[in-house]
Amino acid sequence: MSSLESVRRPALSAEVIARLRERITSGDWPVGSRIPPEPELMTRLQVARGTVREAVRALAHAGLLDVRQGDGTYVRAVSELSGAVERLYGGSDIGQVLEVRQALDLQAARLAAIRAEEADLTVLQGALRRRRAAWDERDFEAWLAADWEFHLGVADAAHNPLLAELYRNLSGPVRESVAGSWTDPDYQGANPGGHEDLLRALRERDPVEAARQADANLTDTHDWHAVRPPRGTGS
Template sequence: MLQKTNRLTLVEQVALQMERQIESGKWAVGTRIPAEPELMVELNVSRNTLREAIRALVHAGLLKTKQGDGTYVCSSSVLGVVLHKRIMRSDTMQTLEVRHALEREGAHLAAQRRTDDEARELLLQLERWEAAAARGDMDGIVTEDIRLHQGIIAASHNEILIELYNHIADASQDTIISLTRYEIGASFKEMHRHLVEAIVDQDAERAVAAVHRHIAESKAVFEVKGDEQP
């Protein structure tokens, strides 16, 4: 028999308000949240209620308390925490396949929805990636590659897709770094240019084809290198 839903408790309401501060970016990852007295006044709650809400967010993985120093934001959303834990238990190839599936749909949507400003920024980001590759700057290649793919996903204008991709990319960064260090040959450079140019030209089929090629070549690299770390 279905039961009536209960209203949120005061602790749950406070925790939800604090969670919204984190998800909105007002309390960024790595920053310390306001001190207890300030939050008690702002939220109009008792110290005990506030501490219970903080404990709930610590348990959820959004906050981390450092003795004698304060409480810090350690994740931007509950979804990020859950995905990170799940990916840590997953096979590397499966994680790679999921990331590429998101990239494929992201490229398809970006080709349809990108703005003129986003098209210009993608071309500039591609140039930064190519410049890092030409210099043989491995750290730069990794950084610019991640930014390029995040820019493509952002141009999809699908908020859920963007959030999923960013969390999965963060959680699987070691794998991304390891693969990217090997993905600097001529074929990968050509693939990146084809992908960006297809999105700029608003050719969704070409964009998807470029991602398919990337997926195939990344899998080939993985099969040879396995879980080798950079």
């Protein structure tokens, strides 16, 4: 992990905020990890307690940090946008999450069918291979990671940085919405072949079919939950 350099000029909370944010956005402090305790931050940054507390409060208000009294301060999100999404929509009704995904997934699929490069398609093929292997082994964490990698890969393949960034910042609510179905013994995956069919449409440069497959995947997921207790979604 890269070190925190001390503040060499009169301490400004803005500079301390920038130093802490850098550790978060760079991945030095991953989401879910506990940041160093207050005394350590004071020593490493060479600033007063009040300055550290002010910076932590600002980042907590922005949604990047979660201050837990008696436990410590944890990284909640990697950007202000993802923090806001997590704060506002974390735990949202599955239908709301699917509605937002429909807007993003279909447009990402259309654009990816037009703009995807061979390297993008290779990434997607690898994600599907890992996803299938994890499903067969009933390895939920690996399956969830590969499933998210595929969907994010489609967004990246659209080669629209803003769309991809918006999709990345939905990761918390989307991953939460996926988790519940895995433990349902009747669940066999929403449209198991849909991901492979979507990738085929991207390879064939067919934006209409790509959007149709993306929509079918979400529709199957919605229909599953229409007849089941709300436990999450399949993909």
